[in-house]
Amino acid sequence: MTTTIVKKKLAPRDNGAPDFKKMLHPLMAKNYGKWKYHEKVKPGIIKRVAESGDELYVIRAGSPRTMSVDTIRKICDIADKHCQGHLKFTSRCNIEFFVTKEKDIKPLIKDITTILGFPIGGTGHSVSNILHTQGWLHCNLPGTDAAGAVKALMDELYKEFINERMPQRVKISTSCCSINCGGQADIAINLQHHHPPKINHSNMQICELPKVTAICPVAAIRPINVEGKSSLEVVEEKCMYCGACHGQCPSMEIRDPKTDTLSIWVGGKSANTRGGPSFMKLATFGLPNNPPRWPEVSEAVGKILNAYKKGAKEYERIGEWIERIGWKKFFEVTGFEFTKYHIDTFRFARTTFNTSAQVRL
Amino acid sequence: MAKEKESKTPMLDELETGPWPSFVKDLKQLAKRKPELEQALGQLEDSYQTNTNHWLGTVLNLDGYGGGVIARYSDVQDKFPLAAQFHTIRIIEPSGWLYNTAALRQLCDISEKHSAGILQFHGMTGDILMLGSNNEKTYTAGEELMENGWDIGGSGPALRTLACCVGPAYCEMSCFDTLGLTKFITDTYISELHRPELPYKYKFKISGCANDCANSIQRSDMPIMGTWRDKIQVNQKEVAKFIKENGENYVVDNVITRCPTKCIKLEKKKIKIDDSNCVKCMHCINVMHKALAPGKDKGVTILLGGKRTLKIGDTMSSVLVPFMKMETREDWDKLIQLVRRIWDFWGEHGLDHERVGEFIDRVGLGTFLDGIGVEPDPQMVKHPRSNPYIKFEEYTQPRIAGEPKESPNVVDKEVEGKEAAV
Known part of the structure; x- marks a missing residue:
């Protein structure tokens, strides 16, 4: 790698994190740690009141996450014009703009919606922006796209983003392989592989074979010799198609454009509120990986949201609602079929069985 | 064209x-x-x-x-x-x-x-x-x-770029300076972020309260979440106003009965809380955020071991330090030292590509606590173990070469030699 490069003087290293104090809106700097309460004004708008009596209106807009420099500059223009040059992104890739007077909200929203075309919402009991990763735009492992799948689904859920008419907040994520970078969510759409990796023996030597062997969670990979070259083989009965080896070595191709499908998971929650955080569980599977709009996914997500909206009590997240009504009823009201594949076979499977005589009849 | x-x-x-x-x-x-x-x-x-x-x-x-x-x-x-x-x-x-x-x-x-x-x-x-x-x-x-003062983020088996909630910048629920601590950890461990030297990635996510807006508990190896150890602050005037606006039934249905430890009740239109049994879940405060607020003696709960699916499936972080003050530079330094002890022990004994949660699963949380010098605490578990397969260090004599086998629960097996002769 080291060719004869004339070394220029390098920029300073290890600068660390940018100074967030320079990023704070003047009212945030003034009232830092001295906020008293907040109030919902309407969907997408929250009023923050400080002990000093200062008021900060936070206006939340949905963003596509992947943006051109042109769009970011337009966002900056709006923040310069209305927000004293400050803004914030949220953990769900929304953008928050700040104004200090109620009368300034309307002109700000007008600029956000006309110049950017971004919707206002994503607060409180709404369906917020969908978390996603890189997909076909930039990842080396995906079996499906991320940004496109999110765009298609958010088009369908647009009304739920700009309104707060769900029983509780709904967070959705998507993931393009079984690593599931999108994270736990109330509803998650994840890609599922259905075959062991296809091994490219002639290109295997580019990888560190012991590392590939060691990464397999079920010890299904072992060394072999193919035509005088070191390579690996997979014990197909053991392999559970997780794709861990593929991340380690591109010659262990786990994806198959003809057979990969999508499955939908429900009931994940990070907040420690009430029953605490929870992992999501399999709701339905075998949906086709169908770009550019994945209509089957939208339909399935719609079924879940409709049933949740109808059946849940206020403040119940999707997982809490299902826990209360039971999985039997969940499958009834959504129309999804419960199959043997819904029953866990991995570590701790028994802890997921109903080990009581408590059944809903 | x-x-x-x-x-x-x-x-x-x-x-x-x-x-x-x-x-x-x-x-x-x-x-x-x-x-x-x-x-x-x-x-x-x-x-x-x-x-x-x-x-x-x-x-x-x-x-x-x-x-x-x-x-x-x-x-x-x-x-x-x-x-x-x-x-x-x-x-x-x-x-x-x-x-x-x-x-x-x-x-x-x-x-x-x-x-x-x-x-x-x-x-x-x-x-x-x-x-x-x-x-x-x-x-x-x-x-x-x-x-221009920016810096490059983490990848590979290194400390990863941190993330945190908005914290004290505009949120009244935040129990500590999430923004300041995030910058402090980043800057303190900036070399570990840039030069991979751990068994695998290590992520911090930092949330000001248990609402966990940074999604820390299942997306980071070391979630740090705000909490308090005194009483929830109750403003009974605002409680009365809330009841007047929403009705008593609303409070019972959406606040009182939703408390995970049933430590909150409504008595004569006043909120009463058994704070010793409150687990700081934030629900009642979320619903009645003008009437209720986190206590004044604030700090953090530190958890460990969360990760996403790759290899063994998702793991949720679990409690490591139930409460720790996080206000002064000394508090922050104490956290830095704890992290160093974890990295030393995991770094020495962890396998390649083994997240700290996977490592704890392999060696046992008890062994891990010994290794990092943290005392066990009942808040670390949902309940004590329910199986008897325990290796008591105090009761088990070490059986090293040359030592008589005197373990009381093993039947004398000297017949081995005879059997071999037969």
């Missing part, structure tokens, strides 16, 4: 319609002056047509750094030569993803000059992502970023 009537990206074009903002429309506009982006979109269209990905991963590092660049090259570069190398640079974001427009405009200028002009706010770890630099421009982008 002759103007073609037929679109080169018919499938992507379908994502230009609909009410949600379209990244396709935005990027196509930019592609008019960024030919490498036009080709990357061409490649993306191919992926849509064939359900096949075309990026391969490789390694590319800036001078002095062991990570932070996610290098990609195209496996169809004969068709899209300008997008042959299309790397992402991870950039450490300001705490809480708060920006001034001068900073954002600077990122835009650097991105325009050295990359395809695509920025993502933000990656799942928390970084700002700058997409579409070739090998040479990755170096020039990196230098210009660092020249």
Whole structure:
């Protein structure tokens, strides 16, 4: 790698994190740690009141996450014009703009919606922006796209983003392989592989074979010799198609454009509120990986949201609602079929069985 | 180039319609002056047509750094030569993803000059992502970023870029300075972030309260969440107002009966809380946020071991330190020392590619606590073990070579030799 490069003087290293104090809106700097309460004004708008009596209106807009420099500059223009040059992104890739007077909200929203075309919402009991990763735009492992799948689904859920008419907040994520970078969510759409990796023996030597062997969670990979070259083989009965080896070595191709499908998971929650955080569980599977709009996914997500909206009590997240009504009823009201594949076979499977005589009849 | 009537990206074009903002429309506009982006979109269209990905991963590092660049090259570069190398640079974001427009405009200028002009706010770890630099421009982008005070994010088996909630910047629920602590840990351990030396990745996510807006508990190895150890602050006047507005039944149905430990009750239109049994879940405060507020003696709960699916399935973090003050520089230093002890023990005994949660699963939490010098605490478990397979160090004599086998529960097996003779 080291060719004869004339070394220029390098920029300073290890600068660390940018100074967030320079990023704070003047009212945030003034009232830092001295906020008293907040109030919902309407969907997408929250009023923050400080002990000093200062008021900060936070206006939340949905963003596509992947943006051109042109769009970011337009966002900056709006923040310069209305927000004293400050803004914030949220953990769900929304953008928050700040104004200090109620009368300034309307002109700000007008600029956000006309110049950017971004919707206002994503607060409180709404369906917020969908978390996603890189997909076909930039990842080396995906079996499906991320940004496109999110765009298609958010088009369908647009009304739920700009309104707060769900029983509780709904967070959705998507993931393009079984690593599931999108994270736990109330509803998650994840890609599922259905075959062991296809091994490219002639290109295997580019990888560190012991590392590939060691990464397999079920010890299904072992060394072999193919035509005088070191390579690996997979014990197909053991392999559970997780794709861990593929991340380690591109010659262990786990994806198959003809057979990969999508499955939908429900009931994940990070907040420690009430029953605490929870992992999501399999709701339905075998949906086709169908770009550019994945209509089957939208339909399935719609079924879940409709049933949740109808059946849940206020403040119940999707997982809490299902826990209360039971999985039997969940499958009834959504129309999804419960199959043997819904029953866990991995570590701790028994802890997921109903080990009581408590059944809903 | 002759103007073609037929679109080169018919499938992507379908994502230009609909009410949600379209990244396709935005990027196509930019592609008019960024030919490498036009080709990357061409490649993306191919992926849509064939359900096949075309990026391969490789390694590319800036001078002095062991990570932070996610290098990609195209496996169809004969068709899209300008997008042959299309790397992402991870950039450490300001705490809480708060920006001034001068900073954002600077990122835009650097991105325009050295990359395809695509920025993502933000990656799942928390970084700002700058997409579409070739090998040479990755170096020039990196230098210009660092020249202007930015720094490169983490990747590989290293400390990863931190992320936190908005905290005290505008949230009344935040129990400590999430923004300040995030910057402090980042700066203190900046070398560990840039130069991978751990068994595998290590993520911090920092939330001001148990609402966990940073999604820390299942997305980070070490979640730090705000809490308090005195009483929830109750403003009975506001309670009365809330009851007047919403009715008593609403309070019973949506606050009282939702308490996970049933420690809150309504008595003569007043809220009474058994704070000794409160687990700081935040629900009642969320619903009645004018009437109720976190206590005054604030601190953090530190958890450990969360991760996403890869290999063994998801793991949820679990309690390591039930309560710790997090106000002064000394408190912050104590946290730094705890992290160092964890990295030393896990670093020495962890396997390659083994997250700290997986490591704890393998060696046992008890052994791990011994290793890092933390006392066991009942708050670390849901309940004590229910199986008897315990290795009591106090009762079990070590059986090293030459020592008589005197363990009381083993029947004398001297017959072994006789059996062999028979």
